[in-house]
Amino acid sequence: MFERICIEVTNSCNMRCSFCPNPTLKRQRYSLPFNLFKAIIDDMVCNNLSSTVSFTGNGEPFLDVELGHKLEYCKEHGLKVVVTTNGLLLNKAEFLIDRVDALYISWQTINGNSFALRRANDWDYAAYENNIIEYLKRVVKINACSPEIYLSIMLNAHLPKLMRALMADRFDSLLNQDELQLMKVLERMHYAIREIRGENLSTLQKRIIADIRKGIVKIHLLNNIFFHIGQLHEWGGLLLETSDSFCKLPTEQGTCRLMLAGPQIMADGNVALCCIDAEGCTKIGSVENEKLSNVLRAKAYSESYNGFKQGVVFQEYCKKCKGLWRHRSLFRNILFFLEDQSACLGERL
Numbered sequence: 001m002f003e004r005i006c007i008e009v010t011n012s013c014n015m016r017c018s019f020c021p022n023p024t025l026k027r028q029r030y031s032l033p034f035n036l037f038k039a040i041i042d043d044m045v046c047n048n049l050s051s052t053v054s055f056t057g058n059g060e061p062f063l064d065v066e067l068g069h070k071l072e073y074c075k076e077h078g079l080k081v082v083v084t085t086n087g088l089l090l091n092k093a094e095f096l097i098d099r100v101d102a103l104y105i106s107w108q109t110i111n112g113n114s115f116a117l118r119r120a121n122d123w124d125y126a127a128y129e130n131n132i133i134e135y136l137k138r139v140v141k142i143n144a145c146s147p148e149i150y151l152s153i154m155l156n157a158h159l160p161k162l163m164r165a166l167m168a169d170r171f172d173s174l175l176n177q178d179e180l181q182l183m184k185v186l187e188r189m190h191y192a193i194r195e196i197r198g199e200n201l202s203t204l205q206k207r208i209i210a211d212i213r214k215g216i217v218k219i220h221l222l223n224n225i226f227f228h229i230g231q232l233h234e235w236g237g238l239l240l241e242t243s244d245s246f247c248k249l250p251t252e253q254g255t256c257r258l259m260l261a262g263p264q265i266m267a268d269g270n271v272a273l274c275c276i277d278a279e280g281c282t283k284i285g286s287v288e289n290e291k292l293s294n295v296l297r298a299k300a301y302s303e304s305y306n307g308f309k310q311g312v313v314f315q316e317y318c319k320k321c322k323g324l325w326r327h328r329s330l331f332r333n334i335l336f337f338l339e340d341q342s343a344c345l346g347e348r349l
């Protein structure tokens with residue numbers, strides 16, 4: 001049984017973030033038809049593949065006109081449902097409250113400058129932040145226990161180049177700048193959502209900074225609302241592939257927790273190993289032609305799955321991936337680090 005099955009209900013998006021491969025996807029734009037979605041869920045339940053569906057991938061689920069029906073179908077079958085959204089369409093999301101168990105709002109860019117990188121048409125940062133805060137106010141007002149809401153903020157996630165800054169010596173100052181911005185957001189939220197005042201603002205700020213520095217990723221704000229603090233990733237190297245920085249040291253050994261947690265079904269019905277692989281280069285089958293359970297039983301999937309369990313990498317794409325969850329041998333890690341350090345040095349010279 002998998003931790004979760006990820007389903008990309010659409011690969012269309014209403015943002016064009018410069019730190020995401022979505023704006024330049026080579027895949028065609030699709031929304032997963034309801035009959036195919038239904039077949040996946042039926043198969044999941046019948047074969048006990050997982051008790052959790054995660055609506056994630058590379059696109060904005062709220063652009064799928066059938067999202068409400070799909071969520072309802074999952075709930076009717078007793079599945080736990082997780083949705084990740086960029087938050088632009090939250091004003092249309094009242095129906096989420098009783099159909100979703102966890103909602104990840106991919107806030108990420110917490111000021112005007114960084115929000116510009118999301119290229120969200122006529123939205124500016126103030127309107128975007130207000131949209132999220134208004135949604136939180138509504139949830140707090142009706143005192144909803146469900147869903148759990150995670151305000152996802154990837155510190156230093158604003159630019160792929162910052163990956164190199166992290167590997168150099170500027171991590172602390174970058175983190176502090178982001179923390180400062182986060183405290184300003186918190187102050188505005190504190191003002192808007194009166195109930196947060198249960199905890200004094202400066203105490204709340206100190207607690208949150210301390211938690212971030214301890215590496216705590218799930219920071220409680222109020223009721224069922226949390227900050228989810230992460231570190232940046234850059235799609236396994238995909239974003240930097242064109243600049244010749246895709247991992248030059250492919251490895252045969254390593255493991256990937258992301259893959260072991262469960263497969264990714266893409267909007268066109270293809271099944272890939274994970275959501276980091278935005279173009280579906282690790283495709284191992286399609287639910288258009290056969291049941292998901294059969295795809296997962298076939299050799300293409302099981303050799304990667306069993307390989308990662310034993311520390312052996314099968315897929316050529318995985319061998320080059322700098323995925324967040326990759327663990328290389330110590331030797332490989334040192335080479336990997338040196339490779340990026342020399343690239344970083346080259347850039348500075």
Ligand code: SF4
Nearest residue numbers: 013017020022059086
């Ligand atoms: S990061 Fe999310 S919101 Fe931005 S382009 Fe990619 S899928 Fe869309």
Ligand code: SF4
Nearest residue numbers: 256259274318321323
């Ligand atoms: S190694 Fe990379 S591409 Fe392969 S399954 Fe893991 S994250 Fe995905």
